[in-house]
Amino acid sequence: MNQRRQYCSLRVGDLLLGIDVSRIQEVLRDTSITPVPLAHPAIRGLINLRGQIVTAIDLRRRLGLAPSAAGSRFSTMVLGETGEALALVVDSVGDVVHVDSASFESPPDTLKGEARRMIDGAHKLERELLLILNLDVVTDLGRGSE
Numbered sequence: 444m445n446q447r448r449q450y451c452s453l454r455v456g457d458l459l460l461g462i463d464v465s466r467i468q469e470v471l472r473d474t475s476i477t478p479v480p481l482a483h484p485a486i487r488g489l490i491n492l493r494g495q496i497v498t499a500i501d502l503r504r505r506l507g508l509a510p511s512a513a514g515s516r517f518s519t520m521v522l523g524e525t526g527e528a529l530a531l532v533v534d535s536v537g538d539v540v541h542v543d544s545a546s547f548e549s550p551p552d553t554l555k556g557e558a559r560r561m562i563d564g565a566h567k568l569e570r571e572l573l574l575i576l577n578l579d580v581v582t583d584l585g586r587g588s589e
Contacts, residue, residue, distance in 0.1 A: 446544045450566075450573065452537035453520065454515040456508045460533075461566070461573045463538060468523035470536050473516055483584045486498055487532045490519065497521060497528040522578065529582050540573060547575075548556065 450461030451470075476488040487501040499519060503510060511517065511534065518536045522529045547554050549564045560580045565572040 446543050448544060449513050450540050450542065450574065451520070451534045451577065452540045453518070453531075454535045454537065455502045455503075455506060455533050458506070458508075459537075459568075459571050459573050460502075461575045462520070462531075462578060464539055466578055468521040468524055469528075471519040471521065474519050476532070477518075478512070485584055490530060490559055492521065492528070497530050499530045500582060500584070501532045502581070503532075507558075522582070530544075531581070540566075540568070542568070542573065 449464045451464050451467050453460050453462065471490075473490075474490055476490055478488040479486060482488075485500050485505040485506075487499040490497040490499050501510075517532070518533050520531045520533060520536060522531065544550045546568075547564055548564050548567070550559050554562070561577055563575040563577045565574050
C-alpha cells in the first residue's frame, strides 16, 4: 500500500537530505557552539540549549565532505530523542517534503561501507533525489569508520 511520508529537508554541500519529521525537536540558526578538545572528529562541540547541554555533530564531517568555509552560516537541528541530547549541524534547513512510499528506492548495491549504512535510500523528486538519513547510524560515533 502506498503511504505518504513527511521528511524535513536539509542541505549539506550539494546533497539534499531528509530526516523523518517525527525525529526533529527544533531548528536553531547560527547558534553558539563550544568546541571540545580531543572529541571525535565529527563532533563540532556543545550547545547550551536553555540549560541543557547538547552534543552537536557536524553532518559535513560525518558524511566525509569538505568543511564549510570559515564564517559560513549554518543551522542546527536538535533531535527529539530519548537518552543523550544530540543535534546535527547542517548547511541549511528546507521545507517539509511530502513523498509517497512508492517513490522510495533502496541504496544501490554499489554503495558500500559507512555511506551505505548512513543512507536508508532515496525518494525520486521532480528535480533531484532526497537521500534519507539513518539517524541511528549517523549519530552512532562509536562504530564509525573515522
